[in-house]
Amino acid sequence: MTYCIGVLLKDGIVLASDSRTNAGVDNFATFCKMTVFERPGDRVIVLLSSGSLAATQAVIGTLRQRTESPDWATDNVWAARTMFDVAMMVSDAVRHIERRDGEHLAHSPNPFNASFIIGGQIKGEPLRLFRTFAEGNFIEAGPDTAFFQTGETKYGKPIIDRVIGPKTSLSDAMKCVLVSFDSTMRSNLSVGMPIDLACCASDDLKLTSRHRFAPGDAYFSALGNEWVEGVRTVFRNLPPVPADKIATS
Amino acid sequence: MTYCIGVLLKDGIVLASDSRTNAGVDNFATFCKMTVFERPGDRVIVLLSSGSLAATQAVIGTLRQRTESPDWATDNVWAARTMFDVAMMVSDAVRHIERRDGEHLAHSPNPFNASFIIGGQIKGEPLRLFRTFAEGNFIEAGPDTAFFQTGETKYGKPIIDRVIGPKTSLSDAMKCVLVSFDSTMRSNLSVGMPIDLACCASDDLKLTSRHRFAPGDAYFSALGNEWVEGVRTVFRNLPPVPADKIATS
Numbered sequence: 001m002t003y004c005i006g007v008l009l010k011d012g013i014v015l016a017s018d019s020r021t022n023a024g025v026d027n028f029a030t031f032c033k034m035t036v037f038e039r040p041g042d043r044v045i046v047l048l049s050s051g052s053l054a055a056t057q058a059v060i061g062t063l064r065q066r067t068e069s070p071d072w073a074t075d076n077v078w079a080a081r082t083m084f085d086v087a088m089m090v091s092d093a094v095r096h097i098e099r100r101d102g103e104h105l106a107h108s109p110n111p112f113n114a115s116f117i118i119g120g121q122i123k124g125e126p127l128r129l130f131r132t133f134a135e136g137n138f139i140e141a142g143p144d145t146a147f148f149q150t151g152e153t154k155y156g157k158p159i160i161d162r163v164i165g166p167k168t169s170l171s172d173a174m175k176c177v178l179v180s181f182d183s184t185m186r187s188n189l190s191v192g193m194p195i196d197l198a199c200c201a202s203d204d205l206k207l208t209s210r211h212r213f214a215p216g217d218a219y220f221s222a223l224g225n226e227w228v229e230g231v232r233t234v235f236r237n238l239p240p241v242p243a244d245k246i247a248t249s
Numbered sequence: 250m251t252y253c254i255g256v257l258l259k260d261g262i263v264l265a266s267d268s269r270t271n272a273g274v275d276n277f278a279t280f281c282k283m284t285v286f287e288r289p290g291d292r293v294i295v296l297l298s299s300g301s302l303a304a305t306q307a308v309i310g311t312l313r314q315r316t317e318s319p320d321w322a323t324d325n326v327w328a329a330r331t332m333f334d335v336a337m338m339v340s341d342a343v344r345h346i347e348r349r350d351g352e353h354l355a356h357s358p359n360p361f362n363a364s365f366i367i368g369g370q371i372k373g374e375p376l377r378l379f380r381t382f383a384e385g386n387f388i389e390a391g392p393d394t395a396f397f398q399t400g401e402t403k404y405g406k407p408i409i410d411r412v413i414g415p416k417t418s419l420s421d422a423m424k425c426v427l428v429s430f431d432s433t434m435r436s437n438l439s440v441g442m443p444i445d446l447a448c449c450a451s452d453d454l455k456l457t458s459r460h461r462f463a464p465g466d467a468y469f470s471a472l473g474n475e476w477v478e479g480v481r482t483v484f485r486n487l488p489p490v491p492a493d494k495i496a497t498s
Contacts, residue, residue: 154404154436155403155404155407157404158404158407158432158436159480162480162481162484163481163484171489171490172489175490176484178490186410187403187407197494209494209496211494211495211496219488219490219494223487226483226487226488227483227484227487228411230482230487231408231411231480232412233483234479235411235424235428235476237475238424238428238476238479239468239471239472239475241424241427241468242468245458245460245462245468246448246457246458247458
């Protein structure tokens, strides 16, 4: 499994991904799921990968190779005019790999599967955030829905729903995303550290920050423990079920 | 979808179910998913149903009819010697309906599906809690895993994980189960009120309490609002991400 999230705010974009891949519970490994294309002052593009590792690596490999090929000189992420064009390129690469691998995996227990969260900014337009599906189609975040998740999305969603809005500060959004990862990892063993956390402030046109939280990270551990303690305290202080509702009706 | 939960504690059992059934988002209805077989002083048995309504109603109908049939005089829930025997009877009824309906539904987008949480006590043994699967096999809760959920289990699981242990009081467990329903309903529209909440205290050998929380219930609404406010306050008071972790690495 995987957990990736991208959050679009007024002040910027926050993106984070876990690093666990697994083919069965006895076959875990660590791979970075965050890919950055950055040319400071011109563009910053962050991709978060979900799906089978062979599929997502093939898509990223294809996108990278096209940046170096004369045949793709006008059709690669460095040449893209807009983030919409980048999302189209990712979509095309997904379909290219699906055509190549799909039929060979049709009867596999792990059929072709690759989806991406794509966030960033190209000079001349604001920050934008997209999410592609395994079929290659995609959607863009807007003011009403400011975040996308992929993979194990459920355990970590309530905190995002309850805390994040378009005006949330980048610092609060990063904290919230980390709490969301803590909740997810406590409930699903197939999501695991390290966590890659990146932030692009609006109009910075580069990675404003990037940090990898390794297992045992003191801040991340404290955050998780304080969160659990706080939640338990809130629960204890909630009003008890009234007596008239626990009498036999 | 559905959300049902049964919690086995030292002091008793708490069981709760939502009431929403749906066949597509434009076809919602309300059905009680809690069935009680009660003979005070002798036994109390609570079933919570998940799956397709036709399947679960057929199973419950079969169990009820067998209590009235001379052919099943020694093989119905009133005659069961133990809760294990009750779980076997539910399992047999599930397989009976599956044999009848299964092949007719094999190509339906909603194939045969019925699973149950079964909690209660029969005089002579302690309270016991079981969960059957769609295939009819089943498991029993023990001291290490004190609760079972069916249906939309994820959003409501973290609070249960973090608060409930075998020594939790019945009152706290009921409050926690209601918070778990609040979290689930905020994130999944296909789980809906009313919520049926029942409790059997150990050795009461009857329903100790049963209450239906209708939409707009003042206590349930206050609980949900205080929970959200409390969680937001805890979040605000968590330490911010340290400056060295949000610098570009």
